[in-house]
Amino acid sequence: MRKLIYVIAILLASCYDDKGNYDYKDVNTLNVTMDDVYTVRLDRDTVITITPRLSQTLQDNEENLKYTWIHSDINYNFYNLALIYGTDLDTVGTEKTLRFHVDPSAGNLKYKHYFRVNVYDESTGLEYPVNTTLQLTKPYDGAWMILHSKNSQTELGSVEYIGGDIVVEDEAYFKSSGKRLVGKPLCLGQYTTVVKYYGYGTWNMFYVLTDVPDEAGVYCQWERFAKKDSLSRMVAPMAKPGFDFQRIKLMDGDGSACAFLLSEGGVFYQTPRAGKFYKPAYELEGDVKFTLASKLMNTVLLYDEAGHRFAYYYNTDDSGMLYYDPLRFNEGWENWDAITLIPIRDGSTVMIDPNNLPADQKVLYVGTGYQFDFSGTGVYGYALATSGDKCFVYEFNLKGLISSAAAAFNAYYQINLPESLDESTCFASTPSYNGIIFYASGNTVYRLDFKQAGGKATPVYTHPGGKAAKMKFAKRSIPSGDLFAAYQFDVSRSLGVSFDMGNGKSEFVVLNLSLTGGIGSDSEDYPATQVYSDFGEIVDFVFI
Numbered sequence: 001m002r003k004l005i006y007v008i009a010i011l012l013a014s015c016y017d018d019k020g021n022y023d024y025k026d027v028n029t030l031n032v033t034m035d036d037v038y039t040v041r042l043d044r045d046t047v048i049t050i051t052p053r054l055s056q057t058l059q060d061n062e063e064n065l066k067y068t069w070i071h072s073d074i075n076y077n078f079y080n081l082a083l084i085y086g087t088d089l090d091t092v093g094t095e096k097t098l099r100f101h102v103d104p105s106a107g108n109l110k111y112k113h114y115f116r117v118n119v120y121d122e123s124t125g126l127e128y129p130v131n132t133t134l135q136l137t138k139p140y141d142g143a144w145m146i147l148h149s150k151n152s153q154t155e156l157g158s159v160e161y162i163g164g165d166i167v168v169e170d171e172a173y174f175k176s177s178g179k180r181l182v183g184k185p186l187c188l189g190q191y192t193t194v195v196k197y198y199g200y201g202t203w204n205m206f207y208v209l210t211d212v213p214d215e216a217g218v219y220c221q222w223e224r225f226a227k228k229d230s231l232s233r234m235v236a237p238m239a240k241p242g243f244d245f246q247r248i249k250l251m252d253g254d255g256s257a258c259a260f261l262l263s264e265g266g267v268f269y270q271t272p273r274a275g276k277f278y279k280p281a282y283e284l285e286g287d288v289k290f291t292l293a294s295k296l297m298n299t300v301l302l303y304d305e306a307g308h309r310f311a312y313y314y315n316t317d318d319s320g321m322l323y324y325d326p327l328r329f330n331e332g333w334e335n336w337d338a339i340t341l342i343p344i345r346d347g348s349t350v351m352i353d354p355n356n357l358p359a360d361q362k363v364l365y366v367g368t369g370y371q372f373d374f375s376g377t378g379v380y381g382y383a384l385a386t387s388g389d390k391c392f393v394y395e396f397n398l399k400g401l402i403s404s405a406a407a408a409f410n411a412y413y414q415i416n417l418p419e420s421l422d423e424s425t426c427f428a429s430t431p432s433y434n435g436i437i438f439y440a441s442g443n444t445v446y447r448l449d450f451k452q453a454g455g456k457a458t459p460v461y462t463h464p465g466g467k468a469a470k471m472k473f474a475k476r477s478i479p480s481g482d483l484f485a486a487y488q489f490d491v492s493r494s495l496g497v498s499f500d501m502g503n504g505k506s507e508f509v510v511l512n513l514s515l516t517g518g519i520g521s522d523s524e525d526y527p528a529t530q531v532y533s534d535f536g537e538i539v540d541f542v543f544i
Contacts, residue, residue: 150536183210189251415455
C-alpha cells in the first residue's frame with residue numbers, strides 16, 4: 001500500500017555579517033502518515049477507525065497535539081473547494097483516532113469517503129494536514145463463489161479480492177451466516193435484476209441451487225447470505241407439474257435480460273426480470289430434449305438432442321412493472337414467446353442445415369461468441385461438434401436470430417479434430433475473442449483457433465495433476481465503466497477452471513488471459529495465474 005508522508009521541518013537560523021555568535025533553537029517537528037486508501041469490507045453496521053502514524057523530534061508525549069478530522073463524500077479536493085466557496089466543512093472527529101459510523105442499510109450510503117486530519121502542534125503553532133480515502137466494498141463484490149461437497153457436507157466457498165489481498169474461504173456461507181446448506185449441491189447462477197421484493201436498486205445477487213426446493217433460491221452475498229427467495233415459490237404454478245427440483249443442472253443469467261434453468265431431463269425453463277420460472281412453449285416438431293444451452297446477451301441458444309438440431313429462445317415480454325414483481329404470475333404476458341428453430345435468412349450459409357444436423361455429428365458445446373460491435377445484439381453464438389477425425393464449429397449471429405436484418409446462421413467451419421478433444425472435454429468462450437474456443441482435456445487448457453486453416457490447438461496452461469471438470473469465464477458480457485475495478489483484471493478474459501484431484505478433493509484455478517488468449521501479465525497486486533486448494537469436490541462456480 002502506498003503511503004502519503006508529510007514532513008515539515010523548520011530551521012531557524014540567524015545570519016549576521018560577522019561575530020560568529022549564532023544561536024540555534026531546536027523546534028519540534030512532526031512526521032504524520034496515513035495509508036493512501038483504507039479499504040473496508042462492509043457487511044454489517046460498524047464503526048470504522050483510522051489512526052494516523054506520527055513521530056516528533058522533541059516531545060516524548062502527545063499532550064501538545066490537537067486533532068481535527070474533516071470529511072466529504074464528493075472528491076479529493078473538498079478542502080480547497082470549501083475554502084474557495086466559503087462553505088462549511090464537515091468535522092467528524094477531534095481525537096487522534098477517527099471513529100466513523102457506517103450503516104450498510106442506509107438509503108444514501110456512499111462507498112467512497114474523503115478525510116483530512118489536521119494535526120495542530122500547540123508548542124510551535126504549526127498545523128500538519130494529511131489526506132486519506134476510505135473505500136467501502138460490498139462483501140463478495142467481484143468474487144468467485146464455489147459450490148462444493150466436502151466430507152459429505154455441501155459448502156459454499158469463495159475467492160475474494162479486497163484491497164490488494166486475496167481472501168479464500170472454503171466455507172464462506174457458514175462463516176458469514178452461521179448456517180449450513182443441507183441439500184445436495186446442484187449448481188450456481190448469477191442474474192442482475194431489479195425487484196422491490198428483494199430490495200430497491202439493481203441487485204447483483206446470485207442463485208444457490210440444491211435439491212431442497214425451499215433452500216434453493218436467491219441469496220444476497222452482502223447481507224451475510226440472506227436468502228431472498230426460494231425456488232419452491234419461484235416456479236410458476238402452471239410450470240410446477242413435472243418440475244424436477246432435484247435435477248437442475250444449469251442456471252445461466254449472464255448477459256442481459258432474463259435467465260434460464262436447464263434440467264438433467266432436458267427441460268428448459270425461462271425467467272423474466274423477476275424471480276419467476278416458466279416452461280415456454282416450442283415451435284419444434286417431434287421429440288425435444290435440450291441438453292446444451294447458453295445465454296447470448298438477451299437470447300438463449302439451445303441444442304435439442306432428441307431432434308439433433310439447434311434452436312433459440314427470445315423473450316419479448318413488455319408487461320411493464322408486472323415484469324418485475326416476483327409475487328405475480330401472468331403467463332399470457334410473461335411467457336408467450338416460444339422456442340423456435342434457427343431462421344434461415346438471406347445470407348445464411350448453405351453448407352449445412354442447423355435445424356437438421358448430420359447424424360454422425362456429436363454436439364459437445366454451445367456458448368457465447370465474439371462481440372463484434374457495441375450494441376446489445378452485436379454478439380455471436382458458437383456451437384462445436386465432432387465426427388471421426390473432424391471438428392465442426394457453427395457460428396450464429398444474434399442480430400439475425402431476432403431480426404431479419406442479418407443472417408442468423410452466418411458461418412460454418414470444418415477443421416481437424418484438435419489434440420485430446422473428446423466427449424469428456426469441457427469448454428468455454430467469451431465475447432472478447434474472435435474465432436477462439438477454449439477447451440480443457442485432462443490437466444491441460446487449450447486455445448482452439450478454429451478460423452485458422454485446419455484449426456490450431458495451443459496449450460495455455462497445464463495443471464500439476466488432476467482432470468479439468470468445468471470451465472467458465474467470469475463474465476460473458478463486457479461490463480461498463482469501472483465495474484469490478486478492484487478485481488484488477490478484465491473479467492471477460494478471466495477464466496475459472498476446476499480440477500478434480502481425486503479422493504473428493506478439487507483445486508480451483510483462475511487464468512487471467514492476454515489479448516491473444518495466452519496467460520496475461522500480473523496485475524498490480526495479483527498474479528495472472530492463481531491456484532486455490534482446500535476445496536472438496538467442486539460442483540459449480542460463478543463470478544458475482
